[in-house]
Amino acid sequence: MNLAQFTFNAFAENTYVLFDAAGECWIIDPGMSSPEEDEVLFDFIAEKGLKPTKIINTHCHIDHVLGNASASEKYGIEIWAHPLELPTLERAPAASLMWNIPYRMSPTPQHMLNEGDVLRCGAYQWQVVFVPGHAPGHIALIEHNEGMIMAGDVLFRQSVGRVDLPGSNAADLVRSIQTKLYTLPDHFVVYPGHGPETTIGFEKENNTFVRLSESYL
Numbered sequence: 001m002n003l004a005q006f007t008f009n010a011f012a013e014n015t016y017v018l019f020d021a022a023g024e025c026w027i028i029d030p031g032m033s034s035p036e037e038d039e040v041l042f043d044f045i046a047e048k049g050l051k052p053t054k055i056i057n058t059h060c061h062i063d064h065v066l067g068n069a070s071a072s073e074k075y076g077i078e079i080w081a082h083p084l085e086l087p088t089l090e091r092a093p094a095a096s097l098m099w100n101i102p103y104r105m106s107p108t109p110q111h112m113l114n115e116g117d118v119l120r121c122g123a124y125q126w127q128v129v130f131v132p133g134h135a136p137g138h139i140a141l142i143e144h145n146e147g148m149i150m151a152g153d154v155l156f157r158q159s160v161g162r163v164d165l166p167g168s169n170a171a172d173l174v175r176s177i178q179t180k181l182y183t184l185p186d187h188f189v190v191y192p193g194h195g196p197e198t199t200i201g202f203e204k205e206n207n208t209f210v211r212l213s214e215s216y217l
Helices: 035-048 068-073 084-089 092-099 168-181 201-206
Strands: 002-009 013-019 024-028 051-056 077-080 118-121 124-130 139-143 147-151 189-192
Touching: 002 035, 002 189, 013 035, 013 189, 024 068, 024 118, 051 118, 077 084, 077 124, 084 201, 124 168
Parallel strands: 024 051, 051 077, 147 189
Antiparallel strands: 002 013, 013 024, 118 124, 124 139, 139 147
């Protein structure tokens, strides 16, 4: 499984392109906020000869959906997200005004993702895991054979997602990390929505926000 990372918009959000040897690709959390950022992503996809088939939003905060409209229009592809994120997406226009960020209205996700779903990209199988806390309908994608986690804004290198936003919940976030992520093998690599990658083992040892041994109740 091949992975390319791009950092876009004023929030330094990580947009990912997942692609296999045959050229099928997914765009994860498109955060492009300008025509120039659009071109960075589109040029990469063209240079690699990739065929986008899905846009997947791990959650629908404004910084993760700024490029939904341009990517879906460019490639004629549909958006996948958890149903509990639809209200979050509906608040995106208000968030764009609050942060003074230009926003093209995202299409409504046409496909709903839920816990236990399995999505296939070529020969690779990605498990959908429900990890609320930072956002009510946040999901992560896990490829167990590759040891890869597309984590969105749940778990960062020595940090975690914010819990002071509408729909967030601190106890849910801790529970999600301890029961859904820290139970994975230590070598699994976490690709977060902001900042550098990390591993499950490193975070269990070094993340002061969520300890493996602390109760989430």
